[in-house]
Amino acid sequence: MVTDPTLFRRRPGDPPPVWGQVPPRNPNFVGRTELLRALDERLGRGTTAVLPHSLQGMGGVGKTQLALEYVYRSRHKYELVWWVPADTTAQIQQSLIDLAARLGLDTGGGEAAVAVRAALEALRSGRPYSNWLLVYDNAGEPADLRGFLPVDGSGRVLVTSRESAWRTSPDSALEVNVFERAESIELLRRRGPASLTDDEADQIAEKLGDLPLAIEQTAVWLYETLMPVPEWLGVFEQKATELLSSVRPSADYPHSVAATMNMSLDRLRDTNPAALQLLRVCAFLAPKPIPRRLFYGARNIEAPQELTEVLADPIKLGRALRAIDKYALVRMDHRTESFQLHRLVQQTLKLPLGPDERDTLEHCAHMLLANLDPGDPAAAQEWPRYAELLPHVRASDMVNCYDDWARQLVTNEIAFLTHWGGYEEGLELAEYTVSYWREHLGPDHSQTLRAMLAYAHILRQLGRFRDAYDQCSEVLDILTATRGPDDEETLDARSRFTWDLRNIGELQRALEVGREVYEKYQRLFGPDDLLTIGAAHLHAVGLRHTGYFLRALEIDSEVYRRRSEMLGSEHPFTLGSRHARAIDLMEAGRYRDAMAEMEEIDHLIARTAAENSPGRLAALRTLATLRRRNGMPQEALRLSEAAWRMSLDRNGPEAHDTVCSAACHALSLRAVDDMEAAVKLAEEVGQSYLAIFGPDHSHTASASVNLAVALRMTGRSAEALTMDEAAFEVLVDRLGHDHPSTIACAVNLASDEFATGQVDAALERDAATVERCRSIFRPAHPLTLAARRNLVLDRRAKGEKGTEAELADVVRGYAEVFGPEHPATISAERGTRANCDIFLTAL
Template identity: 25%
Template sequence: MDWDAIGAIASIVGIPVAVAAGFIQIRTQSQGQGAGKPAGAPPEKDQSVHMAESPVASIQPPLGRLPTHLHGRAEILDHLGRAITPGSGRIQVIAGLGGVGKTTLALKLAEDSRNRFAAVWWVNGADRVTLMTSMLGIAQHELNVPEPAVREAMSGRRNAADLFWNAIEQTAAGSGRLLIIDNADDPQSVLAVTGDQVADGTGWIRVSRNCSIVVTSRDRAPTTWGRLCELHLLGPLSPAAAADLLMDFVPGDSDRAAALAVGHRLNGLPLALHLAGIHIGAKSSRHRTFNAYLDALNNDFASTMREQSISPARQRADERQMITRTWELSLITLSDQGNEHARAVAGTLAELAGGQVVPMEMLCAELPTKGRRGQRAPAVDATALEGLDRMGLIDWASPSEPRGIRMHDLVATTIRQQTPAPRRRSRSSWNTALRMLTAAAKALDFRLPSHWPVWRLLVAHFEALLSTSARQPKHDQRRLLELAPPLVAMLRLSNAWQEAERLGEAAISAAGKLGRSEAIVVGVQHNLATILQCRGLYPESERLLRDVLRKRERILGRHHRETAHTRGNLAIVLTLQGRHGEALSIMKRDLRARVRLLGPEHPDTLRSGLNLADTLRESGDLDAAEQIMRDTLMAQERILGSTYPDTLVSRHNVARLLHMRGDFAAAAAAYRDVQRSMEEVLGVSHEDTLGNLHHWGVLLSDQGQRAAAVHLLEQVLDSRRQALGPDHPDTQETAKALLAAKDLPSCGGTG
């Protein structure tokens, strides 16, 4: 027998090699025997019936696979137990990610149902031939369907599914059966008849008064199953249940906190937990405690997973029971279904931060099409996403999160670290992820608070790509690091200073190893200098800004936009130190340069005017400050909108100017108005919001409204102490204002 030819045929037809060999051998024997027989000899029995007489697999549920305890599934098990009453009218489908415990749940249901049904049948739904062979074996041996009818069904002269279900309906009433079809991951190919859909109820799964049906599948799309099926989406175990499962395997380790940590690292997926428990509990294991295993996972995930998968007890295991292969089967299924981009998309998503939402701004990014100059296409194929979602490899974000999808952390890590992995494919996936990240950053405004939730996701994906960037070409590493300055700036503006410093230092460290990356380093250092300013460390900020300014003038030139940006920030720091003359000299030159280079209404020019007006006010030149301030505010409201962060700062500055001029009523109205907008746009704890509230409290104090002033200033002081610390200049300023307010006579209104 030519096994190479048989393998090729099996691959084309999509059936197991052994089954193909069986069919070919039967056909060959039949033809050979027919040719050598004398005329009139009785015909040989059709050998295809042997497929029904000797089913490939047992139809008895393999209950020996069940664990001693099934944790975390009591609720769904109870629901399924009530739902499989014969005649209930619905087919029960347990769907979810590979490794989430669908088969185990179905086995427990089978065990609990043995005394309720006349028979409980277990059928492998992994491929069409295996399923049909088992179902016709049940028809012949369990339901007494005549052999000639089975032979006709096997040869294709009769609808095999009709034959089975007609036999079911002819059984005596009250003798219910339970049919469990396991691993029907490609339901349309396996369960439907030619030309129909699974949801039609005309194939191998049908509603019956005499037989209840349970199907397990990775396909969790409601449209696949239709209204005749009740779909149960099975998710990971809860943290407590995951820890309980692990501790069943390792009774000698009572460290529940460590078991919880391992459960979290493995995302609560029962297959991963089961294999981890076996590995830790084995006498030959190098990781005999939960903490040791967790350290091994964090240090070398791929090797640890391979080590636990090749133990002698697992050498003959189904690939579905190997954590490093189970999700590969889902990708193979999608490929067999014609979803040609699913594998590439999965590889790209796996390069990003597992467990974090990949926002629509990345998924819908328009990228240049290879080989088609000038043409662009979405970064991620929609059909591929639909397939990955159907197989449970990704989930859509919850309504409270930015729109997008997430890939389970364990799935992402496994796909990313699959070995052997083609180097070119790995580079392509990483590069595509980088281009998606870059396109999203260009589409977003890091100054806009409504964009900050998506920017925070970009930070997570930036860090994921940075952690694996060393094996990428240097020009791609530089392209990634070019995203660091806006990411750090966003974190600074959103008051996440510690996170901004950590990210900036990581970017500087990575850039330092590349060479030819000084501009990137200087861009990050500029943002770190502004964080020092925010922390109230003005001399330190000034020193770093002067160093950045010298480097930017050398690298970019004196008139470059980024150089002007650094010069403007230096002037702000000088103002905060009371050096108004130096600051004004820089700011006036800077404003003239920006008007010439960018135009009078460019956001950078308006921001420069805002800073100049603020310094003029602080220096006591209220008339000059007011003119620039009102002109700037008018342009900002028209171009950027009244609630854009820069505009909010201008509105606050106008309120302060009115306050300094003694127009208390107008100032109070202005403070109150901008406070509402700041709380809505920036949040109640943002420093700009607290700054406005502080000056409003000072105004109330100046008006003699003691109770109202103390109330507001106490709020500000508590928040600034928590956010800035007791020694920050802003905190100390509020503390002084509060003491002054408390010294007022006990009178005054509420303001």
């Protein structure tokens, strides 16, 4: 139900229940009566209102101020008003994260993608507020807001932008032009000296072209200097002539702005030169809020002499900031302890600078930013700080700074965007950084290599596994050649490389590299070092994926013990090791022990992490698999569906984590005989794995094995046979004949052959599989029991004698392992063939 904002009974001026990030109101706002009326009318009838610039992108006409005035005049009509700085994706994302937190939504432990989706869904659904207004200020192209705008819902969206692409229709766009002459005169009289006449104000407005930004600058300048208007007109002509004859502003920058601002800057140079230097440094930052704390603790920053003295003295710093504010050169926000320069002010400040002075001031800006680096991009509590710094890092082109601390901040911003979920923006920054540093620092420079590793990590998150492999492989080759195989950074790169090897299907090689790294860490740092323990954990991952579950179980048990002692039982690393241990138990066939372990793990994770955190989703998948394998299909279905739905919401349908959850849920659907849904979802999983890994990866083949069972159970045995034959070839090639996944495929392939009338082929394959299971697993392992069971049924079909006694022995084995009431035991008693599934998880 759409709520009419006029029905709210708050009085004009009353703030809404949720009022967030709205800049202070401009007490000197004048005019714009018709635009405000039109805007109110359009928003009142539910039309998205867009305020693009109408003069080919020229700034300074007051789009933001118009939107701000509307917000303050109409705030009583809304339950929620939220201001979104829209210059960059990171700013938009952080603003929506803040909105989610303000609404008390479950944000997945601070994960960016989850928080953004939660905020947008709350707006769409109208819970808890149905009548809302979002203002996206200074947006770029419409495509830049894709994924960050509410879809449907009963609220309103207002966008300010210089881009003409927002002018999609007359009903959705309002052109914001320069002032009407009467508005210019009103602002000049309000902010200028009391002696200013209407005629003088008219002459000034004519010279300035009625541009609001220039009008305000001139009014303040006249008030502070008390210069007579005729004299001002002469000085203005002189400044305009100087600009036109020397440095030409950009095409979207009227010379009237440059002339009026240079008059103010000349005045500032005479009264407080240090304040002018501070302002010039800020010209190299983004036209976004600049935190005052950027200048705190910056006593040792390289800077011009006047600025060095200001940075060393908080009293002088305060005076400088007040002087800047006095001439209306910045907009102060005392609530957030920040100030902001208009982009035209920044251009004016840069115009007269020579190359050397530009370099000096830009480097000072870089060092101020580096000084504010939190130093831990993986820590969720530091993400707002990194989001705040990011637009300034990019605007100042910090990539070209020669200082290592500044370069480290760039690399940390890439890492932050990866952890935060800003993959596309992180990818863009990483690609530019790596390209620039490779050319200017060299491919073997330490900062280049660190940026390449950060780049590889973001590529992994985007599913570009081969590109990640190439990046990490190149870094590893360079580090090995220049620093040696035992260098700490070399070992770190080799550890990361194991993920890339597994992602491209090289599981055996990943195992060898992981073992080598682990042994070197043991030798260099000792068994109790956290780096060694981390390497042991990664080695166990390699063992598990290559089928050495018992050895992985030994290592994971020891790592779990050590991490419990050193980090505590509820630390994420400790819980990760315990989870790995439970998977080892499951794959070793100890389903009951594994389920008891996972129940405790899930309880701890649920208590310490968000419901849809990656660790919780992984735990739900494992627990659902164990419930199903322990004969509790309905409970498994409930858990797997929860994991799948939450992963869809958190990551989207194409993410590997979501595909893993879908694979788990498809098996649960099959277990409760919802075969149509099971086949449909398993087919989608197969296509997703094909797109992620390609046709020759073990995960793609394993997904086919799981799908083939459902196909055979719905009468599509010939399709199942073809699918399992192809999967078997891939699994043998990638994992070998003795890997549990290959053996599971062999068991199912024999059943396909049996179902298509090839009983002799099934008998031969099952007999070989039983012998292989006996040489690898214990007699009570589920795979051994499945192979024996199917072999007995093959022989019975051939009319051999003594099969009933053998089948009874197999049933007793099932009863001992699973219990007499387990579905597998019951189906064995009925003479039904066994099916095997493969547990799919992240590599």
